[in-house]
């Protein structure tokens with residue numbers, strides 16, 4: 001019975017490592033080789049056309065059809081020169097992965113390769129089965145993809161990929177990218193106005209993002225012998241191995257050679273696609289790793305993260321490995337996240353979260369620091385909603401993870417700067433910058449230089465010159481959390497600008513007005529600042545006292561999108577309409593419910609088809625042994641005890657599984673999305689999963705290893 005497990009183990013033992021060689025010792029020789037980059041464009045296009053394109057990209061403006069034709073023609077020659085035969089509009093639907101439908105360049109009627117501006121700019125994929133939350137009624141079931149020129153076109157395999165947004169016939173967003181682009185525009189507008197209080201030369205503020213991607217890697221053969229991993233992305237059963245991560249020996253340790261070659265291989269592919277991967281290392285849990293690129297423009301970084309995940313999946317196949325992006329593939333071990341390093345940078349190159357040695361610039365820095373903290377304080381529920389998923393629920397608020405409380409960490413030094421600013425009485429300017437001395441603003445640069453003050457338990461941390469949103473899940477498309485973050489900061493900066501203007505209209509000096517409003521904000525947002533251990537029980541209690549939300553599961557968390565306040569906020573900045581928010585909410589509820597349903601079915605199937613038969617078989621063997629001993633008039637009481645133990649767990653297992661199946665049948669009758677998803681959470685997942693797992697994991701411990709059907713944790717985690 002345990003045939004698949006043992007043949008998989010056999011295969012793993014015999015694996016050899018293929019050494020990967022880079023195309024050149026110099027990365028610059030192949031970086032962006034498969035990207036139709038600005039340089040490529042410049043070389044291929046007439047100077048006036050190139051000027052128009054780069055202007056459109058810079059300003060996020062539409063590209064006219066006449067120049068689209070010229071670009072298409074240049075792209076076609078470039079791509080065909082690389083052996084490309086097909087093209088696709090590449091987009092990020094709400095299913096969570098990327099989507100593409102390939103069309104051939106070859107036009108049989110004309111007998112030649114054709115690629116025109118209209119094919120570049122817009123397409124109507126027959127994509128009616130993507131989730132749309134009721135936004136597309138059947139008679140207008142069309143969805144359109146539209147080219148996003150701000151993200152570079154690339155070649156993957158033999159296909160030209162054109163990054164696009166995906167919208168309905170009536171213009172509603174059906175993807176992750178469209179709202180992000182709008183939120184980025186909103187933050188640009190709001191931040192630019194605020195910066196102009198200090199510097200009139202700034203006319204644009206760009207959001208930047210660097211994603212640290214965590215992942216697990218397991219052998220493909222072992223993976224294939226685990227139906228739970230294959231179909232749900234996580235292990236639903238598995239007794240803790242005698243050794244897990246307690247020795248902390250994996251973290252930053254030497255990378256095993258088979259994995260090292262895999263990393264090298266996907267990094268080469270990523271670099272050719274223009275993804276600036278720069279660091280790799282082991283993570284905390286055995287078989288867990290991290291890869292991080294250099295930060296880029298937020299839109300490109302978001303596309304690159306999705307593309308990178310695709311590349312990692314496909315390259316893993318070449319190495320007979322499986323990469324796991326699930327947030328919690330193994331119980332009892334660290335989960336995987338995706339730290340989103342975020343900052344705002346002006347078109348003049350100033351990072352607004354970079355403290356400097358000049359007092360004037362430090363006031364600007366404080367404006368952005370304090371407004372971001374205030375934005376989180378006011379909108380913690382939206383941030384939480386933006387990272388809600390069935391997988392991430394295991395990292396947020398589950399028993400072995402940090403709570404789902406959105407707090408901000410800024411370090412002791414900045415805390416004292418803010419405290420000082422808050423506590424100092426009325427501020428007067430003596431001469432020039434003297435007031436800043438009193439506030440301690442010019443102390444900032446020294447402290448940031450020494451930024452050892454790190455708190456790994458905070459979901460949202462200031463780390464020297466950027467904020468790190470750490471609670472984002474490893475499997476998530478980061479567009480959504482980034483859209484929400486940029487939106488709430490845009491809103492906050494808008495309010496700030498208005499408040500400053502109002503004060504100034506009353507005759508208050510600009511700097512004094514700014515400082516006074518900051519002082520008020522510091523007070524008002526204090527509750528969200530937390531410097532202690534975010535994983536501790538005390539924090540959960542303390543946060544409750546402070547009135548911070550702590551929503552532990554997805555169906556409840558995403559409700560935040562539907563409040564009147566949220567709808568107003570999203571529509572005020574043109575990021576999403578209330579119809580779009582409602583559609584999204586419905587899609588997420590449905591998606592959540594289906595994920596739990598799939599897990600629940602898998603639990604049932606594996607228990608009934610694999611675990612119970614194995615346990616019964618072993619019981620029979622034991623019964624035979626007991627009989628043999630008793631036939632010889634020998635003591636068989638130990639064996640009998642063992643049989644009782646196993647039959648006890650087997651019985652529990654069988655009845656729990658049947659009860660769970662009945663419950664599912666009942667819940668499937670519920671028509672309301674919210675109610676069904678919430679009940680799947682409470683009455684299926686919470687009520688049964690752990691109990692069933694307990695029985696199965698006990699059986700794993702007591703049943704003879706020789707016949708256990710599923711690869712064990714020690715095998716999945718330590719064989720490679």
Ligand code: ADP
Pocket residue numbers: 208209210211212279292293294295341342343351465466
């Ligand atoms: P950590 O110590 O958390 O690993 P790193 O300094 O290695 O931090 O940076 C992690 C990520 O943050 C990288 O992707 C890096 O490019 C990115 N990053 C650095 N500076 C900025 C910035 N100003 N804005 C956005 N991301 C940044």
Ligand code: MG
Pocket residue numbers: 212339468
């Ligand atoms: Mg980090």
